[in-house]
Amino acid sequence: MYAALQRDFAEALTDPGRAVPKDIAACHADDAARRFSIYRNNVAVALIDALAARFPVTQQIVGDDFFKILAHLFIAAHPPASPLMMFYGEDFPGFIASFEAAKDIAYLPDIARLEAARTRAYHAEDAAPLDAAVLRAIEAKDLGDVRFSLHPSVEIIASAYPIVTILAMHMGGIPLAEITDWQSEDALVSRPYLDVDIRCLPPGSAAFLHALSGGHTLAQAVEYAVAAHSDFDLGINLALLFNAGLVTSLSIVSPEDMSP
Amino acid sequence: MMTVKTNVAGISLAGSLATALALLSGPASAGPAPAQPTMDKCYGVSLKAQNDCAAGAGTSCAGTSKADYDPAAWKYVAKGTCETISTPKGMGSLKAKS
Numbered sequence: 001m002y003a004a005l006q007r008d009f010a011e012a013l014t015d016p017g018r019a020v021p022k023d024i025a026a027c028h029a030d031d032a033a034r035r036f037s038i039y040r041n042n043v044a045v046a047l048i049d050a051l052a053a054r055f056p057v058t059q060q061i062v063g064d065d066f067f068k069i070l071a072h073l074f075i076a077a078h079p080p081a082s083p084l085m086m087f088y089g090e091d092f093p094g095f096i097a098s099f100e101a102a103k104d105i106a107y108l109p110d111i112a113r114l115e116a117a118r119t120r121a122y123h124a125e126d127a128a129p130l131d132a133a134v135l136r137a138i139e140a141k142d143l144g145d146v147r148f149s150l151h152p153s154v155e156i157i158a159s160a161y162p163i164v165t166i167l168a169m170h171m172g173g174i175p176l177a178e179i180t181d182w183q184s185e186d187a188l189v190s191r192p193y194l195d196v197d198i199r200c201l202p203p204g205s206a207a208f209l210h211a212l213s214g215g216h217t218l219a220q221a222v223e224y225a226v227a228a229h230s231d232f233d234l235g236i237n238l239a240l241l242f243n244a245g246l247v248t249s250l251s252i253v254s255p256e257d258m259s260p
Numbered sequence: 261m262m263t264v265k266t267n268v269a270g271i272s273l274a275g276s277l278a279t280a281l282a283l284l285s286g287p288a289s290a291g292p293a294p295a296q297p298t299m300d301k302c303y304g305v306s307l308k309a310q311n312d313c314a315a316g317a318g319t320s321c322a323g324t325s326k327a328d329y330d331p332a333a334w335k336y337v338a339k340g341t342c343e344t345i346s347t348p349k350g351m352g353s354l355k356a357k358s
Contacts, residue, residue, distance in 0.1 A: 132284045140274035141266070219268045226269035234271050235279025242284055 012036070013043050014079055047075045050085045051092060055115045057170040058096070061108060070099060086119055107161035114163050114198070117155045117189040121196045124153035129192045129245030135238065142252050144219030148212045148241065149249040153191040156206045160184045164200040192245025204232030205240065217253070 008021040016037075026032040048071040052059050059067040074095045080088050093112035102108050129151060138146065157163065164185045168174045186206040188199050201209075207228035211221035225232040241247050266273055 132281075135277070135284065136281060138277070140277050143273045143277055144268055219273075222268040222271055226271065232271075233279075234273070234276035235283065238276060238280030239283035242280075 013040055014076065016040060044072060044075065047080065047088065048072060050088050051075075054086070054089050054119050055092060055112055057115055057167055058092075058108065058112045060170050061105065061111065061166075062102065066101075070096065070102065073099075086123060090116060092116065107159065107163060107166060110157065110159040110161055110163045111166060114157045114159075114167055114187050114189065117157055117187075118196050118198065121153040121155060121189045121191040124151075124191060127151050127153075127248045130242070130247045130249060132242035134250065135242060138252070144217060144222075145252050146218045147215060147251050147253060148218070148247050150209070150213045150246050151190055151192055151248050153189070153196075154209070154213065154246055155189045156201070156209055157187040157189065158184075158206050159187065163187055164198060167198065188244070188246075190244060190246055197244065199244065202233065202236055202240070204229035205237055208232065208237055209246070 005021060005023050009024070012018040012021055020033050020036040024032050024036055026035055048068060051071045051074070052067065055067075062070065074089075074092055078091045078095065082088075093109045093116055096102050096112050097109035162179055162182060162185045164187045165174070165179055167187075169176045169179075186201040188197075188201050188205070188209070190197050204225035208221050208225035211224040212218070216224070222232070222234055225234075225237070
């Protein structure tokens with residue numbers, strides 16, 4: 001009996017069209033509906049606030065009113081599947097991409113993807129980045145056989161739009177101004193220490209990092225990177241791996257070691 | 261015995277390693293500034309967007325669930341700061357299609 005009541009209660013909470021569960025009573029008969037609506041409102045407001053907390057730049061770009069509607073429609077379609085509110089909204093970027101009224105802001109879904117990745121990086125497992133000194137100990141002949149373990153927080157959000165610049169402008173990192181150099185940017189999201197770091201990757205880096213995180217050797221990753229972008233610069237990317245604290249361990253596996 | 265790889269896709273491994281080490285040791289690094297390690301994990305000070313629960317949010321008792329956030333009352337258009345951003349199709353315009 002309680003299970004049925006709880007189910008009715010939960011379903012009625014998120015659906016204003018449904019009647020108040022019949023077992024809900026108040027001292028005055030007509031108070032039940034009014035009081036239940038307070039409950040309903042709090043659930044909606046809390047979830048909208050959770051989305052606004054995770055997607056502040058998305059909210060800033062469309063404005064509060066638009067965001068409230070967008071969030072409310074999302075909540076109805078994607079109620080929380082977990083009590084961990086910091087991860088609520090994993091599907092929000094995809095929902096925005098399919099949202100007709102937001103189509104004019106073509107870069108908005110990618111901004112939301114970047115904000116979602118930011119929260120995941122924040123809550124990713126801690127790991128100590130490897131010091132660049134280990135790179136000095138590697139001989140050039142072994143470099144191609146090196147495999148890197150990347151930090152658990154590392155994520156790449158590739159975009160056809162200048163999402164890193166747009167995000168930085170809205171977060172106050174750089175002054176708000178017209179973006180005259182409108183081009184695609186791949187964002188690197190990581191949290192080597194306590195703060196989430198978002199930066200724009202150089203050409204070919206996204207393919208390079210994807211290959212490394214997939215367990216490929218450096219030589220294989222370079223081939224992927226050059227195929228993706230002929231301007232790929234290995235020197236800059238090796239420096240980036242250590243400057244940005246992306247590597248947590250490395251190993252050298254020569255082809256001879258791998259054969260039986 | 262395998263031949264030692266010195267080049268991959270036309271890129272010299274030794275040259276790249278030297279470049280990387282120079283970038284990493286130079287005072288005026290051409291790469292991004294190294295992150296400053298911070299050691300203390302402090303609780304209770306996380307930013308709004310980064311805390312672990314939404315407790316406290318939505319605790320007001322406005323009691324207007326049917327009036328507020330009614331999808332049927334759609335009348336808003338997107339607005340905001342991105343109107344300063346130009347795109348290949350001209351300046352950003354956030355007027356939603358009617």
